[in-house]
Amino acid sequence: MKYVMGVDLGTSAVKILLVDQHGEVAHVVSKPLSLMQEKTGFSEQDPKDWVDQTVAGMSDLLKRFNGDPADIEGISFSGQMHGLVLLDDRNEVLRNAILWNDTRTTAQCQEIYDVIGEERLLEITKNPALEGFTLPKLLWVREHEPEVYAKADKFVLPKDYLRYKLTGELQMEYSDAAGTLLLNVTEKKWSEELCDSLDIDVAICPPLVESSAEVGKPTPEIAEATGLANTTRVFAGGADNACGAIGSGILEDGKTLVSTGTSGVVLSYESSNEKDFQGKVHYFNHGAPDAFYTMGVTLAAGYSLSWFKDVFAGDESFEDFVAAVDTVPIGSNGLLFTPYVAGERTPHADASIRASFIGMDGSHKRPDFVRAVMEGITFSLNESIDIFRKNGKTIDTIVSTGGGAKNEDWLQMQADIFDANVVKQTSEQGPGMGAAMLAAYGCGWFDSLQDCADEFLQEDNVFTPNRDSVDLYKKLFTLYQKVYGQTKELNEKLLEYRK
Numbered sequence: 001m002k003y004v005m006g007v008d009l010g011t012s013a014v015k016i017l018l019v020d021q022h023g024e025v026a027h028v029v030s031k032p033l034s035l036m037q038e039k040t041g042f043s044e045q046d047p048k049d050w051v052d053q054t055v056a057g058m059s060d061l062l063k064r065f066n067g068d069p070a071d072i073e074g075i076s077f078s079g080q081m082h083g084l085v086l087l088d089d090r091n092e093v094l095r096n097a098i099l100w101n102d103t104r105t106t107a108q109c110q111e112i113y114d115v116i117g118e119e120r121l122l123e124i125t126k127n128p129a130l131e132g133f134t135l136p137k138l139l140w141v142r143e144h145e146p147e148v149y150a151k152a153d154k155f156v157l158p159k160d161y162l163r164y165k166l167t168g169e170l171q172m173e174y175s176d177a178a179g180t181l182l183l184n185v186t187e188k189k190w191s192e193e194l195c196d197s198l199d200i201d202v203a204i205c206p207p208l209v210e211s212s213a214e215v216g217k218p219t220p221e222i223a224e225a226t227g228l229a230n231t232t233r234v235f236a237g238g239a240d241n242a243c244g245a246i247g248s249g250i251l252e253d254g255k256t257l258v259s260t261g262t263s264g265v266v267l268s269y270e271s272s273n274e275k276d277f278q279g280k281v282h283y284f285n286h287g288a289p290d291a292f293y294t295m296g297v298t299l300a301a302g303y304s305l306s307w308f309k310d311v312f313a314g315d316e317s318f319e320d321f322v323a324a325v326d327t328v329p330i331g332s333n334g335l336l337f338t339p340y341v342a343g344e345r346t347p348h349a350d351a352s353i354r355a356s357f358i359g360m361d362g363s364h365k366r367p368d369f370v371r372a373v374m375e376g377i378t379f380s381l382n383e384s385i386d387i388f389r390k391n392g393k394t395i396d397t398i399v400s401t402g403g404g405a406k407n408e409d410w411l412q413m414q415a416d417i418f419d420a421n422v423v424k425q426t427s428e429q430g431p432g433m434g435a436a437m438l439a440a441y442g443c444g445w446f447d448s449l450q451d452c453a454d455e456f457l458q459e460d461n462v463f464t465p466n467r468d469s470v471d472l473y474k475k476l477f478t479l480y481q482k483v484y485g486q487t488k489e490l491n492e493k494l495l496e497y498r499k
């Protein structure tokens with residue numbers, strides 16, 4: 001039997017999947033990653049940690065694998081998007097990576113608009129200037145750490161750095177490059193216009209390749225440290241959301257994905273770059289050739305739940321923590337939550353907004369809070385679905401993935417709030433599976449990613465909306481939508497008290 005490996009460099013963990021030629025997951029290893037949050041709005045990781053934990057994970061996996069390592073024909077990657085990794089002229093890391101959920105760059109976003117103009121930025125990149133994207137982070141380093149910026153020779157994204165350390169070859173691929181805000185998304189080229197206007201040397205941008213491009217082999221040191229064969233072919237990979245889409249079969253028009261990971265996304269396949277969502281949702285290059293996807297993002301989806309668990313339930317498992325939500329009725333006994341613990345992106349691109357519990361009552365118990373958090377996260381995702389529907393998309397079936405999809409009460413809640421059928425697949429490993437599929441396609445096992453999806457992916461269960469629940473949630477959703485506007489000013493005034 002032949003195998004491929006999918007490496008998903010997430011925010012909370014790096015997950016490594018070994019997948020056989022029929023799409024069966026033979027082994028999974030997960031190694032945790034920690035976040036550094038020095039100040040409110042800051043979020044960093046040490047790139048060395050990504051490499052060390054991946055090498056440790058691959059080594060564990062190879063020890064468990066009974067076959068010949070040379071039977072692992074290909075490896076590919078899925079990575080958390082947007083994180084800035086700055087390298088000097090010897091490709092040494094210059095500072096910690098500044099991550100996608102770091103929101104320190106509001107002033108730099110304004111600078112981009114002042115110099116380029118909102119309309120022109122949208123024409124070139126198809127996206128607005130958001131704090132999480134890479135370009136504002138580059139401008140922040142230039143302004144606040146000029147001595148670091150002066151030494152910067154190249155910037156890459158998290159999984160590109162990891163792949164570089166495994167192969168010695170440095171590139172970026174289109175699906176992740178689209179999230180930097182420096183790519184001309186339509187022409188698939190670095191935008192010289194943007195670089196020139198912002199006085200950035202375009203040479204800082206790395207060479208671009210396709211997601212399924214073969215880019216190297218494991219270095220002898222990596223083969224030695226992990227047990228991988230030095231014949232294994234390495235393929236570029238994709239942004240975690242592009243890979244999540246591939247790994248969930250979102251490969252043709254009309255297909256929609258919801259992922260509840262640390263962040264939450266609602267993602268829809270686009271066969272062309274011609275639709276106009278006026279920047280309300282992200283518009284990125286897909287990992288599938290010549291395709292695109294549009295996407296709304298809830299900055300703190302699973303993170304809102306894990307934050308609440310960490311603060312109020314310590315080491316309890318997620319399974320135990322959410323076990324009682326089915327004992328609480330829809331509406332959490334009058335408790336409403338907005339999941340803005342790290343700010344928000346869609347539909348409110350607002351780094352200052354913070355979360356609220358509205359309606360706390362002396363009778364509320366912990367399960368009411370847990371349910372309210374899950375409902376609030378799902379309402380936030382529903383705001384993206386609402387944008388898609390208002391722009392003419394039909395969304396009647398949604399594939400649900402991410403850590404949140406492990407819980408069936410949450411999947412039913414999604415079906416009722418989204419008013420759509422929610423499909424759970426047999427493998428929950430969306431992005432890691434997508435990375436493995438890019439390797440399988442790159443190795444020539446299939447003629448297309450769709451053929452690979454037909455072989456690898458299967459439905460497990462479908463959750464259908466319950467009419468009464470849909471109606472109850474519709475009323476609650478209108479209340480939820482009012483909370484942002486009514487708490488915005490309060491949160492701005494609280495800013496000076498934050499760490």
Ligand SMILES: Nc1ncnc2c1ncn2[C@@H]1O[C@H](COP(=O)(O)OP(=O)(O)O)[C@@H](O)[C@H]1O
Nearest residue numbers: 010011012261262302305306318402403404407
């Ligand atoms: N059993 C569970 N029930 C409900 N939610 C869960 C469960 N396990 C994990 N989660 C949620 O999934 C999130 C992690 O999702 P995952 O997709 O693994 O993260 P990442 O974004 O790091 O790839 C957690 O923050 C948590 O909110």
Ligand SMILES: O=C(CO)[C@@H](O)[C@H](O)COP(=O)(O)O
Nearest residue numbers: 010011080081100261262263
């Ligand atoms: O910023 C985005 C997308 O624009 C995030 O989706 C990140 O790509 C990381 O996501 P997780 O998989 O860690 O939740």
